[in-house]
Amino acid sequence: MTKSELSVSDDDERGGAEQVFAFFREQLLSGKLKAGDRLLNERELALKLGIGRPLLREAMRSLAMLGLLDIRHGKGAYVGKADISVLADFFTFCLAQEQNILDDILQARIAIECQAIRLACERATENDLSRIGERLTALIETLDDPEAGGEADFQFHQAIVAASHSPGLITLYRAISDLLLCSHVERRRTTHKTKAIIDDLVEAHRQVFLTIVERDREAADRRLREHFAIGDELRRKSLIAAYSKGGAG
Structure with a gap:
């Protein structure tokens, strides 16, 4: 031929x-x-x-x-029915080759979670609320451990998306779950020794949870966006402080 x-x-x-x-x-x-x-x-x-x-x-x-x-x-x-783990592997393989993907994936996370939390305020069952509360407790108990703490943080947000009972949002979130977990762990490694960030982390998650319990869509959306914005700003300050000390030494 x-x-x-x-x-x-x-x-x-x-x-x-x-x-x-x-x-x-x-x-x-x-x-x-x-x-x-x-x-x-x-x-x-x-x-x-x-x-x-x-x-x-x-x-x-x-x-x-x-x-x-x-x-x-x-x-x-x-x-048949598509195996979401295969889709997640595909997304991870494709996106992991991009530069600065963990920062970019945060934008997809914000889009999914902010809509999911609005739906969760309407659709969350008592079991959903109990599950989110358990994830919040796990998050508080693992503040000193970047690996376990990052995973607990991820599971808290994952429980919110699950409480939306939106197959589309849940599928999209699961498809990027490996990258999201990496993002949570990396961010926790950067910030877990900074008291101001840890204090804000606990309070922000508690407030997010309470707005869902109160079924206040607008407050939940606002709290979650504030959590993303404040967390990102504190993380940047932590990096600046760490590298400034390194340069001075």
Whole structure:
């Protein structure tokens, strides 16, 4: 096979795979397919899409790896449910290659959490409130430990997003959860020895929790945004102080 022939073959394969993905995406979005539905058999599906069966088989294997298809040998293929951990790994792999990603990911976090907390004020159940309260207690108990404290901080905010009962927000948050956890731990390593920041950390989280209990959407949104802004400012001051001392020494 010549180089030009190989190039055409590769292009055909990519085009065929994209056609298969586009077909399933359209079918799912339109509601024509849903989890548990059985697909047409391989021959019928290949004819419907106008592609070869080997290419269809390869594309379906890729979809199965993402959990979108459940291929049962001898029984056919069924619509599955995407594994969010695979999506999270994909997001982490892509975004981790970007420079200063932990600072940038904070912007996505603000967008998701501020809407989530407004919904949580309306939708949070008693179990949700209890869970957020438990996460707040864990956060207070781990102030001197950057690793455990960072994870407790992350879980507190994750519990708020869960209390929104919004599948879309929860899925997006989980998709970037690995990066968010790293961000929490890194920020805690920078600030855990600064009393002013730790005092603010506890009070800010307590106030955020109370606004959810009171089901005050506007106050909750405002408190959370203030928490992000103040925390970022105190972290910058902590870095300036640390490097100023280092330079003086």
